[in-house]
Amino acid sequence: MASSPTPTKYILGIDMGTTSVKVVLLDSHLRKVTDACSLPTTADTSNRDGKVMEQDPGKIIDTLNQCMTSLPRDKLRNVTRVGVSGQMHGVMFWKTKTACCWDQGDDGHMFRTKDVSQLITWQDGRCSSDFLSSLPKPDSHLSVATGFGCATIFWYLQNRLEFLAEFTSAGTIHDYVVTMLCGLDRCLMSTQNAASWGYFNTSTNQWNLDILSSAGFPMELLPEPVAPGSRAGFTCSKWHGIPVGTPVGAALGDFQCAVYSCMVDRTDAVLNISTSAQLSFAMPAEFRPPHVPDPSSLVSYFPYFDGVFLVVAASLNGGNAVATFVDMLTAWMKELGVEISSSSIYSQMIEAGLNQNSSDLKVRPTILGERHDTSCLGLVSNISASNVSLGHLTRALCQGIVENIVAMLPPQLLLESGVKRIVGSGSALIRNEVLRQEAERAFPFPVQYSEDADSAVGVAMILSDRM
Incomplete structure (x- = not known):
């Protein structure tokens, strides 16, 4: 039997x-x-x-x-x-x-x-x-x-x-x-x-x-x-x-778990854009962060696993900046007597951004400040009569989100640290093609996306490997 x-x-x-x-x-x-x-x-x-x-x-x-x-x-x-x-x-x-x-x-x-x-x-x-x-x-x-x-x-x-x-x-x-x-x-x-x-x-x-x-x-x-x-x-x-x-x-940090779910090699850097945004890669095993903190530093060193640290540029402004823009448009439409859902506005906004390949409009998306500069605010500049369309605004906003995180951890530093690939993850990045296009323009490396990579998957993988 x-x-x-x-x-x-x-x-x-x-x-x-x-x-x-x-x-x-x-x-x-x-x-x-x-x-x-x-x-x-x-x-x-x-x-x-x-x-x-x-x-x-x-x-x-x-x-x-x-x-x-x-x-x-x-x-x-x-x-x-x-x-x-x-x-x-x-x-x-x-x-x-x-x-x-x-x-x-x-x-x-x-x-x-x-x-x-x-x-x-x-x-x-x-x-x-x-x-x-x-x-x-x-x-x-x-x-x-x-x-x-x-x-x-x-x-x-x-x-x-x-x-x-x-x-x-x-x-x-x-x-x-x-x-x-x-x-x-x-x-x-x-x-x-x-x-x-x-x-x-x-x-x-x-x-x-x-x-x-x-x-x-x-x-x-x-x-x-x-x-x-x-x-x-x-x-x-x-x-x-x-x-x-x-x-x-x-319980583990969601950021470390998200990185674990998609960092295949030590030469990978992870760009995660969900509610906030982070760009990170693993330091050598012997690295130890400086003992005295620098409040003005644009990067931090987060504990990972087995004594290894991640160098992290962590922005408070990511998908939440896009969400705020959508909420603003929704409120404006309501004030004008037009009822339209946030999801409809989001999809139309992305479509308009895709139709606008570039923009000379400049958006600094730091509406929530940053930890290294809590007083900084958002800014829209270089405004002209020809660049105030929805497509220009969407393109400039997504470009600003990526440029903000890249300014904190420049591509040259990634090159010097041996990074060879960017792995993109996070719900805001995966569902926003305009944001992905801007990420691919910003880095001198191939950018690959891991749609199944997230913190829930990462924490399950960690327990599979370590407990």
Whole structure:
């Protein structure tokens, strides 16, 4: 009598992005994605005029549950590992013992938020330059910027102390998910996320405990740092059919996971344009970043894996600049009495940009400032009567987004570092052909696109290789 075939095993990859949640199932043997779902969170509760950028974690977790519900139950029952990545730098707070409630579903439980704060995102601008300059100098190669977890906690410490007293734990949104899935008493944070919070020394892999304590920082809120690619724990409940006791990796940075999903060779540089934009390549294994941070530097060095660092030009302005342009056009049309969807405007805008091969109009897209210059604003210049069409504006905006990131990490430096190819990734780059054309013009290397490359796929691949 023939034996039954061994069921295929899967790794679940989750990415808690700035505007959407994505889940994928990776065949652990073939390393191929078999199923995926991505949904917008519509979680933004921000007050842009006040520079407060927050999201509702309840809506984000509801979106995660919707994505999970779309995946095949027979495959979820054969998930052997769970990996989670997400938007870096941001922070949310929760009460350790009561931070979620579990609901019984048709095939296992799902959790929902309870006793949590809003998520203060990486885009938050409440920490002014004057405020940041008043903070203690970190023992780290990375400067502290607005939107960084530790800077935000310092802001609450000085402005809303009673708020911090309500909570016992803090972490990123993806740290929260891992903590709830595993039923942990304390948040474990990968060194990738810890470095993105500020006041973390990547040489010792420890928080700046003495500096923070002396400044009155609420030390009980600091997560415990762990190595990227390590296991945080095991699922404490049957979750959407995934068995109890399934290993869960410590949450990782979405940027590092996106790079991992598409960087094939060390001679590759990765251009990722999603909500924001990054250009990066891996430094030699022996490289160590300068110990003293330079707040005016156009590049940063992010911890990757196995002691390797990525040199990163990270712009706050990417697909969000295009989205703002679309929102502006939508609002103008509404004021003129014409109702048209944002998606229709976007598609027509791209078509107009493709019909306009070049433009002498100049757009500086830095409407959100940059971390090395928080005061910079956007600018449209060289305007004439002949270049104010939708096609000119679209072409100039996409050119400006690429030129901005290239100015931070010039092609000559890439050449000198041995880069031979650009790998393009990110939803904004993949779906915008005008943006892709401008990227191909900007670099003296071949540009290849990896449509399946993203953080959800990357974190699943990492767990396949490392846990």
